[in-house]
Amino acid sequence: MSTAFLGIDVGTTRTKAVVLGSGDGALLAAAAAPTPQGEDDGIAVHSPAAVRAVALDVARRALSDAGPEARAGLGGIAVTSVGEEAVLLDGAGRPVGDVPTWFSGVGSAPAREHAAELDRRAPVTGLRHPEYTVHALAWWARSRPGATRAAATLTDLGSWLLSSLGPGDLVMDHSHASRTGLFDAPTRSWRAEALDVVGTGHLALPRLVPSGTVIGELGGDPAAELGIAAGIPLVSGGHDHFCGALAAGARSPGDLFVSAGTSEAHLLVTDCLDPAATAGSEVGCFVTDGLYYLHAALPSGALYLTWTGLLGLDPSAPLDDLIAGEPVGSRGVRGRISADRRLTLDGVPLDVAPATLLRALMETTAVASRELTRDLSRVAGRAVGQRLLGGRPAESATWREIRAAIGEGAAAFVDAQEATALGAAHLAVRAVTGRLPPPVPRRPGPELSPERRQEYGRALG
Structure with a gap:
């Protein structure tokens, strides 16, 4: 046995x-x-x-x-x-x-x-x-x-x-x-x-x-x-990203897996591909046969590494320590990421603090992730049911709060350190036994009050 x-x-x-x-x-x-x-x-x-x-x-x-x-x-x-x-x-x-x-x-x-x-x-x-x-x-x-x-x-x-x-x-x-x-x-x-x-x-x-x-x-x-x-x-x-998504619990149409690393991969599972609608998208077969994926990415981690360097901060330091005390909305500093992967920051005061810019960057990438998710959902013709987020940034309570408040679908945070290898093992289990093991454990998500959610909504839409 x-x-x-x-x-x-x-x-x-x-x-x-x-x-x-x-x-x-x-x-x-x-x-x-x-x-x-x-x-x-x-x-x-x-x-x-x-x-x-x-x-x-x-x-x-x-x-x-x-x-x-x-x-x-x-x-x-x-x-x-x-x-x-x-x-x-x-x-x-x-x-x-x-x-x-x-x-x-x-x-x-x-x-x-x-x-x-x-x-x-x-x-x-x-x-x-x-x-x-x-x-x-x-x-x-x-x-x-x-x-x-x-x-x-x-x-x-x-x-x-x-x-x-x-x-x-x-x-x-x-x-x-x-x-x-x-x-x-x-x-x-x-x-x-x-x-x-x-x-x-x-x-x-x-x-x-x-x-x-x-x-x-x-x-x-x-x-x-x-x-x-x-x-x-x-x-x-x-493929490693897709095995990681499987282990995280992305197993049904409408499941979205966000793997936050140097490149923040977004993978939406769907049950159909319309060749006309998906002509401009990265698409393919998911690791659960009969299902497909839409895939896109943001340079979130690369931006973080670049800007911590520019600001003289230690990128390996806990994110919560680096942006401690910064309010929702980053004191009016707003950012956007263009299609050609350029970052624009508006409303930056001359006396801006590094922590404010770093918080603004976290909020900017969260908004960009939300818009990217909406694009994937529209192309797939499938609403996002659950949004699974993993990677080193998910260790930060602040990052988890920002992502829980800004995004499509209910957010869950997974411990995805070895999720890719676990996904391969899950496929082996399914091939031999006919069933998939349970997904990897999940981190506790933040409990956002209605007032806190409204604060994010006023600041970031």
């Missing part, structure tokens, strides 16, 4: 592993390490072999801490990873080179160059973001032609890692495929013609599967590396 499940998350900065109990979904153990990152001609890259070594190390440590009963009763393994990074593989399934990171920018110029031809020859529902895999493939074809010619196929970084634990099929789950620019979400099908446009038409695309599909079993050598028995089911994972 399965007593535990392993979830692995290959993140941008950290690689995490968690062991989850199968009964109540309790976290039995967790381990983490920095995700190894290199550089190739000034381009940030991930080495598949180095990533695999670190992932297996953190998984081995988490399994060791979980104890012998959990190791003996391990029922499944799933992997989540950053979404747009594709590993190119030769005919023997070996990586042909290191992988440009999603933030490396290698796809920006190809995205502009190929946009019209991609839309003409291989249309997909929604936007093709410059970070999508298809644009990185154009970079491969131009900058690494020898490696590109040697490649026979590709998959996302997490699915490749899972396949390396096989035997099992080389696959890509629907949520990762949604971040390639080669996949049409409503029909759940590849648009392989796009490969010809970017000069990689010889590549075969992997088999598509829903997230949470058993695709193979743990092989003997990888089992020995992990210190567990062979034959454990290997389960397809999903």
Whole structure:
């Protein structure tokens, strides 16, 4: 009988592993390490072999801490990873080179160059973001032609890692495929013609599967590396943000997950995609099959880091200490964030205090989040039911109050520290047992009096 499940998350900065109990979904153990990152001609890259070594190390440590009963009763393994990074593989399934990171920018110029031809020859529902895999493939074809010619196929970084634990099929789950620019979400099908446009038409695309599909079993050598028995089911994972949303409790149409980090990701779950209405939006398949997502982001954390630096403040200091005593409305200082990610502040007095500006920034990003949520809701044709907010800012009582007062839908705050890896483990549980574990714990929300809500309404709408 399965007593535990392993979830692995290959993140941008950290690689995490968690062991989850199968009964109540309790976290039995967790381990983490920095995700190894290199550089190739000034381009940030991930080495598949180095990533695999670190992932297996953190998984081995988490399994060791979980104890012998959990190791003996391990029922499944799933992997989540950053979404747009594709590993190119030769005919023997070996990586042909290191992988440009999603933030490396290698796809920006190809995205502009190929946009019209991609839309003409291989249309997909929604936007093709410059970070999508298809644009990185154009970079491969131009900058690494020898490696590109040697490649026979590709998959996302997490699915490749899972396949390396096989035997099992080389696959890509629907949520990762949604971040390639080669996949049409409503029909759940590849648009392989796009490969010809970017000069990689010889590549075969992997088999598509829903997230949470058993695709193979743990092989003997990888089992020995992990210190567990062979034959454990290997389960397809999903894009890391979406696995985090699943673990947080975003599981039904109208659920909104806000992951507040350097980039504040907004993900709205919906049950339909209207190609006409969503033409200008980032859309795709959610990790719960049959559901879709709309996705957008704000540079909230990046603004915070920039402005604490400009104001001579310590960004690692507790936010509540930095803005203690500042009133709702920030003494009349107002801000707005433009579509091209520019911040404008109005009503700034000459003798403004750093705490006032920082409070104004918190209120500005909350208002921008509310407007972004309204846009997503309008495009989806779906009202926001619950708004789940997680990330380091949620540790601040002031931030929680601002977000509870300003936004669409009832706010709940989740402890999302390891939510991405937990989401992968949740998918493994569902694949093997047919049910999802409970969401991650929630932080206590602020109790806002009607008078306090009116104060926010008068100041910020």
